[in-house]
Amino acid sequence: MAPSHDVWLEVVEVDPAFRGVVLGVGPGGAALLLQNPGDSHELSDPATGALHEHVVFHINSADAAYDAAQCVWHGTFKLRDEGPSGHGDSAPFTLRFSRVPVRSQAESPLPATGDFDQSGTTDLGDWPAFAECLAGTAQSPAPNEPALTTCEIDCLNAFDFDDDLDVDLADYAGFQRAAGN
Numbered sequence: 001m002a003p004s005h006d007v008w009l010e011v012v013e014v015d016p017a018f019r020g021v022v023l024g025v026g027p028g029g030a031a032l033l034l035q036n037p038g039d040s041h042e043l044s045d046p047a048t049g050a051l052h053e054h055v056v057f058h059i060n061s062a063d064a065a066y067d068a069a070q071c072v073w074h075g076t077f078k079l080r081d082e083g084p085s086g087h088g089d090s091a092p093f094t095l096r097f098s099r100v101p102v103r104s105q106a107e108s109p110l111p112a113t114g115d116f117d118q119s120g121t122t123d124l125g126d127w128p129a130f131a132e133c134l135a136g137t138a139q140s141p142a143p144n145e146p147a148l149t150t151c152e153i154d155c156l157n158a159f160d161f162d163d164d165l166d167v168d169l170a171d172y173a174g175f176q177r178a179a180g181n
Contacts, residue, residue, distance in 0.1 A: 006083035009055060010040040011075070012092045016065030018073040020055040046083055059097060071151035072098045096140075100153040112171075114178040116149075116158040122178040126158075130167070130175055133159050137168045 009020070011034050020034035022041050032041055034055065043053045059073050060066060076094045081087040103112070114122035116129040129148045133141045133155030141155035149155065159167045161174025 005044055005081055005085050005087070006042065006046040007044040007051065008040045008042050008080040008082060009034065010078050010080055011035070011037055012078055013037055014075040015070070015073045016067070017060045017063035018075050018097070019058055019060065020075065020077075021058050022053055022055055025053070040080070043079075057095060057097060059099075069146075069150065071100045071153055072096050098153050100151060100157075102153055103157040111163075112157065112159055112161045112174065112178075114159060114161075114175045116154075121180065122175065123180065126175075129155075130159055130172075133167045134172070135167055137166060137170075139166055139168075141167050 011020070014035060014037075018035070020041075022032040022034070024030075025032045025041070033039070034041060041053065041055070043055075044051050057075065061068075074094055074096055076092050078092045079090040081089075114126055114130070116126040119125055128145075129143075132143045132145045132148050133152075135141045141152040141159075143149045143152065143155055155167055156165060159171050159175060161171045161178075164170075
């Protein structure tokens with residue numbers, strides 16, 4: 001980057017117990033925590049334009065707000081350039097971290113099956129979970145029915161037939177094709 005850039009990472013929104021950590025830059029060399037909306041940290045050296053800071057993202061299981069049932073943590077951030085370059089803020093972007101591995105056709109020969117209840121067949125018993133997971137094109141599933149699932153990764157693993165990280169009408173077609181198998 002040009003020397004006139006002064007890039008900062010700013011927290012827009014984060015789930016409880018999720019944070020960015022910058023090691024050795026706080027008072028006395030302590031870690032700086034980016035965990036509340038508005039928290040920010042300078043990533044670049046305005047004199048040289050070099051990016052010199054690395055943020056490590058962390059889910060703190062010792063935090064009082066940590067929820068062991070949560071399977072995906074979200075952090076939304078934006079980049080700001082406070083230098084004289086005239087660049088505006090970036091659009092907010094969201095990072096997602098999960099303790100549940102994501103099934104991928106690229107990594108596994110097993111595509112989504114639609115068999116959410118793992119009964120061995122895709123049938124009407126899987127329909128309630130599919131309906132809970134259906135979010136639409138380019139939308140992350142946001143299931144909120146504890147009796148079925150609250151984990152968007154579980155939704156993607158079972159119902160994202162086209163591997164585009166959503167559960168939409170294209171996946172409904174895949175669910176229909178899989179029904180009875």
